[in-house]
Amino acid sequence: MLYNVLKFVHILLAIIAIGFTSAFGLIIGRAAKAGGDGREMLYALRAIRLMVTIAHGCFVLLLLTGLWMIWEVGFPFSFKWIYWSLILFAIALGTGVFVMAPSVTRRIEILSSRGPSDPEFIALSKRAATLGPILSVIALIIIWLMVAKPL
């Protein structure tokens, strides 16, 4: 019963965390095509900053419930799907916390003070647009590992 409860919470957390982060590209893409004064972009980045905070909280709980499930069932850490998903998860979370989240905050600051045509804003937006799909591929691989469970 405890395992099922943990699994249910784990799945809900994955839905919020990965679902939220998957939406960023679409929201930013639409904001980039909106008004030239950057008002929609500012709104989008502020909404994304809030979503990033929620998603990162969910990612931490995802890790904790995942580790608890491993302990509960007694899966060894030598299983490929467990250690690879943990390594990939650490890379993704590290990139999210130390690169993507500060980038959102910095872009909000630049956009508020210097506008959307500022070179630093454009450079940060391009970097986020490159990192976003890489993080999505990592998320896809982790989901595959969770579903297929290669030993």
Added chain:
Amino acid sequence: MLFTILKFVHVLAAIIAVGFNATYGLLIGRARSGSADGREMRFALQTVKVMDDYVANPCYVLLLLTGVGMVHAAGYPWSLKWIHGSLALLIVAFVLAIGFYTPTLRKQIAVLESRGVSDPEFQRLSTRGAVLGGVLALIVVTIAALMVFKPS
């Protein structure tokens, strides 16, 4: 192998569909603190409409197809509570989404564009959208619980 591929697509579709749905309240909620001319709200509602029409709803269709495919591939009987219960709830959610939530969203955008963010009908439609969103979230969480706990 076929079952594993179907399960992967099923899980992925669930994460995208439900995860996208979960952003709507937040996007619209934040737009409420936007400017009085409603530009942020218009952008938020139009973005939610695009996310719903082109990503979330197609993912729900994929969810249904892969779910039925898995039941067929694994040979589960339809008489299992978690299977017929979740299928029934998914159909209810789909009807609510297509028949009520999407038209509400469309009307909200139309009223906002013609009469502005402070119009009483816009406020009424916003409340309806929020209530429908809450009901849909409850249904989806119940489906997820049925998938995990699998009551027979």
